[in-house]
Amino acid sequence: xxxxxxxxxxxxxxxxxxxxxxxxxxxxxxxxxxxxxxxxxxxxxxxxxxxxxxxxxxxxxxxxxxxxxxxxxxxxxxxxxxxxxxxxxxxxxxxxxxxxxxxxxxxxxxxxxxxxxxxxxxxxxxxxxxxxxxxxxxxxxxxxxxxxxxxxxxxxxxxxxxxxxxxxxxxxxxxxxxxxxxxxxxxxxxxxxxxxxxxxxxxxxxxxxxxxxxxxxxxxxxxxxxxxxxxxxxxxxxxxxxxxxxxxxxxxxxxxxxxxxxxxxxxxxxxxxxxxxxxxxxxxxxxxxxxxxxxxxxxxxxxxxxxxxxxxxxxxxxxxxxxxxxxxxxxxxxxxxxxxxxxxxxxxxxxxxxxxxxxxxxxxxxxxxxxxxxxxxxxxxxxxxxxxxxxxxxxxxxxxxxxxx
Numbered sequence: 001x002x003x004x005x006x007x008x009x010x011x012x013x014x015x016x017x018x019x020x021x022x023x024x025x026x027x028x029x030x031x032x033x034x035x036x037x038x039x040x041x042x043x044x045x046x047x048x049x050x051x052x053x054x055x056x057x058x059x060x061x062x063x064x065x066x067x068x069x070x071x072x073x074x075x076x077x078x079x080x081x082x083x084x085x086x087x088x089x090x091x092x093x094x095x096x097x098x099x100x101x102x103x104x105x106x107x108x109x110x111x112x113x114x115x116x117x118x119x120x121x122x123x124x125x126x127x128x129x130x131x132x133x134x135x136x137x138x139x140x141x142x143x144x145x146x147x148x149x150x151x152x153x154x155x156x157x158x159x160x161x162x163x164x165x166x167x168x169x170x171x172x173x174x175x176x177x178x179x180x181x182x183x184x185x186x187x188x189x190x191x192x193x194x195x196x197x198x199x200x201x202x203x204x205x206x207x208x209x210x211x212x213x214x215x216x217x218x219x220x221x222x223x224x225x226x227x228x229x230x231x232x233x234x235x236x237x238x239x240x241x242x243x244x245x246x247x248x249x250x251x252x253x254x255x256x257x258x259x260x261x262x263x264x265x266x267x268x269x270x271x272x273x274x275x276x277x278x279x280x281x282x283x284x285x286x287x288x289x290x291x292x293x294x295x296x297x298x299x300x301x302x303x304x305x306x307x308x309x310x311x312x313x314x315x316x317x318x319x320x321x322x323x324x325x326x327x328x329x330x331x332x333x334x335x336x337x338x339x340x341x342x343x344x345x346x347x348x349x350x351x352x353x354x355x356x357x358x359x360x361x362x363x364x365x366x367x368x369x370x371x372x373x374x375x376x377x378x379x380x381x382x383x384x385x386x387x388x389x390x391x392x393x394x395x396x397x398x399x400x401x402x403x404x405x
Contacts, residue, residue, distance in 0.1 A: 119143065157320075187389065197397065
């Protein structure tokens with residue numbers, strides 16, 4: 001079980017709606033502050049990729065726009081392409097200093113890669129509030145009191161992605177286009193595999209030995225020419241070698257683009273993108289759906305608290321709102337089915353989501369072994385959040401590297 005560190009609280013297994021209720025109503029007027037409707041509150045957003053990448057960074061950018069729409073007085077400033085390739089020699093603390101000079105009173109860092117830099121910046125600016133999306137500094141006690149960790153339980157979205165892929169495949173060969181290798185990306189790839197395995201074996205009644213699930217990592221969240229493997233070429237290789245569905249774990253939509261090219265050549269192939277609700281746009285013939293992040297409500301909650309002077313250092317790993325996973329005001333994780341998904345598969349996906357939401361189906365349940373044959377979960381054992389968060393290897397049955405070489 002995760003630990004508590006003083007006022008730092010880990011909140012596990014609660015939806016955003018329940019978390020809002022747990023934290024209580026957020027007053028719009030704090031002690032000694034002006035009415036929030038009359039006072040501008042500037043918040044900054046650091047994006048690892050382009051703000052319009054049709055993927056992870058755009059999902060965060062849209063979350064910021066949601067806050068501007070919903071919270072009187074809130075105004076966003078942002079810096080995108082915050083990565084060593086696009087901004088060589090520029091540090092996170094330097095970018096934070098720039099935002100503070102422009103009036104930012106709360107700053108959001110959207111990538112795990114910003115972990116060390118955003119912690120350093122938070123220590124340098126104790127008067128500023130910080131949200132790190134991903135990360136575990138609050139859990140480990142490294143976070144200063146002005147920082148929170150916020151992330152969504154995308155393991156469920158990835159289970160839905162894997163399920164959709166396995167319902168569509170005609171060859172039993174599913175490719176997974178992975179970014180860099182770390183605990184987050186391993187658990188998400190594993191979740192996609194578990195969703196695919198359930199659909200293949202339990203729903204379709206197929207032989208588990210006939211399902212092939214290959215993970216190929218490119219080395220970063222998106223393509224950096226000369227640094228990463230080319231995701232377009234990786235997707236091409238999957239389709240050229242008999243894989244007919246490619247699930248994306250990267251921030252951009254190369255798998256969709258290549259799938260569309262193959263479909264125009266007469267190939268029956270599909271793709272599942274990632275991160276952004278609108279990712280399927282323009283790819284109706286191949287898109288099976290997209291698991292997406294909805295950052296707006298979580299951002300809104302913390303920004304209102306900062307405006308009210310009501311702040312605690314917490315770690316939140318929030319599941320979907322199972323009453324309506326695509327509710328834009330309550331669910332941090334959603335799944336938008338694509339036009340290429342067959343009607344029968346859509347019905348079975350809805351039933352699958354219902355089982356996950358009710359707790360009747362737990363896919364991180366033993367017996368499950370790691371890729372090297374060691375035991376991950378004993379027979380009947382259900383994984384804790386900690387075991388899933390810190391997943392050490394890919395699972396037995398998956399192909400691909402469990403660590404970077």
